[in-house]
Amino acid sequence: MGGTGVTVLSTEAIRERLFSEKPQSRLVVSPLLDVADQLKPGQASIDVRLGFEFCLVGPSAYGALGSIRAEEENNVEEESFDGLYRRQYVPFGACIVIHPHQFMLAQTLEYIRLPSDLMAYVVGRSTWGRLGLIVATAVGIHPNFAGSLTLELRNLGETPLTLYPGQTIAQLFFHNVVDQHGKPSAQTNPQAQYTGAVDMVPKRLSSGPTLDKLRKLIKRFEDRLQT
Amino acid sequence: MSANLQACSFLLGRLDREVAKLKALTFPGHHTGPRKWLSFIAGILDTAKSYLAQAETQGFPAAESERLVREAERLGDNAYQLLTFVAGTDATQIPHQVVAPFQRWVEALGIKETIFFRAEHLPNYELAWIDLRHYGLINGATKSLQDATLAIDWPALRVSVPGHAMGLLPHFAVVGHELGHAIQDQVKVDLTPFTQGIGDAITRAMARLNADGVTWAHEHSIRTGEILKAWLNELKSDAVGHYLVGPAFFFALCGFLELSGRGSGMSGSHPPSDLRRELLFQKLNEGTPSFAAILATKTGLLITEDFNSPNIARRLPDTQMYEELRDRIGKVDAAVTVELTSAIAAIAPTIFHAAQVHLQATSPDLVYTPTQLSADLDRHLDLLCHLVPPVEFMNAGQLRPATLSTIINVGWTALLTKVDQFPTIRGFGGSPPIAARMESLHELLLKAVELAEARQLWEELA
Numbered sequence: 001m002g003g004t005g006v007t008v009l010s011t012e013a014i015r016e017r018l019f020s021e022k023p024q025s026r027l028v029v030s031p032l033l034d035v036a037d038q039l040k041p042g043q044a045s046i047d048v049r050l051g052f053e054f055c056l057v058g059p060s061a062y063g064a065l066g067s068i069r070a071e072e073e074n075n076v077e078e079e080s081f082d083g084l085y086r087r088q089y090v091p092f093g094a095c096i097v098i099h100p101h102q103f104m105l106a107q108t109l110e111y112i113r114l115p116s117d118l119m120a121y122v123v124g125r126s127t128w129g130r131l132g133l134i135v136a137t138a139v140g141i142h143p144n145f146a147g148s149l150t151l152e153l154r155n156l157g158e159t160p161l162t163l164y165p166g167q168t169i170a171q172l173f174f175h176n177v178v179d180q181h182g183k184p185s186a187q188t189n190p191q192a193q194y195t196g197a198v199d200m201v202p203k204r205l206s207s208g209p210t211l212d213k214l215r216k217l218i219k220r221f222e223d224r225l226q227t
Numbered sequence: 228m229s230a231n232l233q234a235c236s237f238l239l240g241r242l243d244r245e246v247a248k249l250k251a252l253t254f255p256g257h258h259t260g261p262r263k264w265l266s267f268i269a270g271i272l273d274t275a276k277s278y279l280a281q282a283e284t285q286g287f288p289a290a291e292s293e294r295l296v297r298e299a300e301r302l303g304d305n306a307y308q309l310l311t312f313v314a315g316t317d318a319t320q321i322p323h324q325v326v327a328p329f330q331r332w333v334e335a336l337g338i339k340e341t342i343f344f345r346a347e348h349l350p351n352y353e354l355a356w357i358d359l360r361h362y363g364l365i366n367g368a369t370k371s372l373q374d375a376t377l378a379i380d381w382p383a384l385r386v387s388v389p390g391h392a393m394g395l396l397p398h399f400a401v402v403g404h405e406l407g408h409a410i411q412d413q414v415k416v417d418l419t420p421f422t423q424g425i426g427d428a429i430t431r432a433m434a435r436l437n438a439d440g441v442t443w444a445h446e447h448s449i450r451t452g453e454i455l456k457a458w459l460n461e462l463k464s465d466a467v468g469h470y471l472v473g474p475a476f477f478f479a480l481c482g483f484l485e486l487s488g489r490g491s492g493m494s495g496s497h498p499p500s501d502l503r504r505e506l507l508f509q510k511l512n513e514g515t516p517s518f519a520a521i522l523a524t525k526t527g528l529l530i531t532e533d534f535n536s537p538n539i540a541r542r543l544p545d546t547q548m549y550e551e552l553r554d555r556i557g558k559v560d561a562a563v564t565v566e567l568t569s570a571i572a573a574i575a576p577t578i579f580h581a582a583q584v585h586l587q588a589t590s591p592d593l594v595y596t597p598t599q600l601s602a603d604l605d606r607h608l609d610l611l612c613h614l615v616p617p618v619e620f621m622n623a624g625q626l627r628p629a630t631l632s633t634i635i636n637v638g639w640t641a642l643l644t645k646v647d648q649f650p651t652i653r654g655f656g657g658s659p660p661i662a663a664r665m666e667s668l669h670e671l672l673l674k675a676v677e678l679a680e681a682r683q684l685w686e687e688l689a
Contacts, residue, residue, distance in 0.1 A: 019621075023609050023610050023612075023613040023615065024613060026610075026613075026615070028615050030615070030616070030618045030619060030678065031618050031619050031626065031628070031678050031679070031681060031682040031685075032626065033681070033682060033685045034685075035626070052323070052677070052681075088253070089253055089255075089318060089323045091256065091257050091323075092681065092684055092685075094257070109678070109681060110678075111615075111616055111618065111674055111678060113613070113614055113615055146614040148674070166681075166685070
């Protein structure tokens with residue numbers, strides 16, 4: 001491990017991290033329903049499967065999403081996005097059809113937890129890509145992520161696609177995270193906080209400080225318009 | 228067409244649409260129980276509609292036609308009421324993840340009856356038996372009603388659990404008790420050695436009532452039998468819960484009784500809560516090593532009887548207890564329950580033994596042991612505190628799924644010993660409040676249940 005160049009973990013290195021004895025440094029991708037099929041020797045990724053829960057976007061009373069009102073005083077986003085989605089739970093054996101140009105959120109079947117010295121990229125499998133399915137747009141996964149990955153599915157093709165929970169849908173590539181000296185970032189920092197998403201539905205578009213600044217900028221802009 | 232026939236036809240049409248709408252719902256775990264029930268109701272409605280069609284037949288005697296309309300009205304009314312049985316069975320209140328593992332318990336316990344799980348906004352776990360098989364035999368029952376009646380293994384069993392707000396995963400260990408009720412008649416207890424003790428209790432109850440101006444009558448003997456049977460069944464179910472889930476059942480039942488603010492919990496249907504707790508606590512301390520010893524060794528947790536239920540009211544001295552109960556449940560029930568308590572406490576070890584024998588004979592793998600607890604804590608507890616849900620474990624080079632009992636026990640242990648260190652998934656900086664940490668743990672345990680079930684299903688296909 002280590003070094004100053006960009007390193008990608010091989011299948012063998014991924015396997016080693018999956019079965020690490022130390023809880024802090026263990027890479028968790030669970031459950032691995034078929035280790036041999038998901039971790040192929042000679043490659044540098046791990047395949048992940050489609051999970052059971054989907055969030056579908058339907059007609060709603062929303063105007064534009066993400067608008068910020070200048071007069072709000074706290075750092076809470078004005079709108080909750082909960083009402084935007086309809087949740088659907090699809091068990092093993094059942095399917096869901098994604099129609100051309102439809103957008104929906106899905107989750108990986110696997111629960112993933114990255115140690116503090118690994119980050120990952122999630123990339124759609126090329127087979128799906130060739131059928132027009134985009135699997136993920138927010139592809140970077142930070143160190144200390146914990147949760148099931150949210151996938152943003154969009155069918156860019158012209159034909160409906162049938163999706164089954166348990167199908168391999170994407171692959172994860174892992175990189176070591178190094179500090180400014182090129183050494184592995186601390187693996188046992190007791191202050192390290194896990195981040196991730198318990199739920200697929202996004203809670204906020206901007207962090208508190210950014211939202212605060214944006215609000216002030218909007219207020220200033222609106223005041224100028226009125227003078 | 229007469230006005231009442233039109234009105235009935237209109238009602239049946241609306242009920243039909245309601246049933247069709249409910250059938251389109253997603254039931255947690257895609258469980259078949261609610262669908263079978265809805266098909267049964269649809270069959271009743273079909274039969275009612277066939278009565279109306281007959282009543283409309285040209286030349287049909289007017290009096291007979293009126294009778295058929297009345298019968299159809301009655302069936303429509305019954306169908307409407309039967310819809311209440313499936314209220315709360317949809318996915319809005321019961322987590323999808325838990326139903327399939329519950330069903331595994333059902334099957335392993337040899338419960339053949341059609342079962343469905345529903346949530347309600349009540350602090351209540353309950354098993355209800357519903358037997359309506361006679362509907363398939365009513366005059367002119369349509370094929371759809373006959374088929375739907377045959378598709379249900381009667382009596383249908385409905386397990387109620389609290390809705391979302393009180394539906395915490397670790398508390399679902401109490402479902403083990405409710406499933407115990409489903410097999411209570413199979414847990415055979417010989418009461419012969421306890422006849423004297425029960426008789427003495429009845430004599431004391433008679434004397435107590437006599438002193439309070441009530442003369443013992445035959446119906447009081449019948450009532451005593453009912454109370455004794457109900458209490459025996461409660462303890463049989465507690466015993467099944469204990470053998471299914473081990474310490475998690477103790478924590479869940481006591482925690483639930485505490486949260487629901489039941490006081491002494493003593494009534495004609497339930498023995499005193501503190502007696503139930505005392506018996507379960509004794510079981511946790513039995514054997515070498517005991518569950519309690521494992522928890523102490525692995526986590527430093529020294530459990531006491533009222534560890535997570537300090538507000539469960541302890542029994543008062545008999546006379547005081549009688550006076551308190553008398554206003555709430557009546558003199559007879561108060562006298563019988565007060566006097567029966569010592570008798571039932573004497574029978575309890577035999578009840579627990581009978582439940583253990585039954586479970587070991589029918590499904591030995593279901594019995595949760597201290598050895599299993601020890602292995603579960605070694606495998607999962609530390610990892611859970613690093614946000615790794617107890618989904619699977621390595622056994623002889625193979626990954627194997629965790630059972631529901633494992634997940635709930637590891638969850639309770641984390642909740643009771645590690646919650647202040649438990650990380651939340653969200654948020655940098657600051658110390659998240661305990662409630663947020665508990666919510667995080669709940670989410671993680673639900674995820675574990677879902678994914679362990681996925682692995683189990685996947686392996687079954689191998």
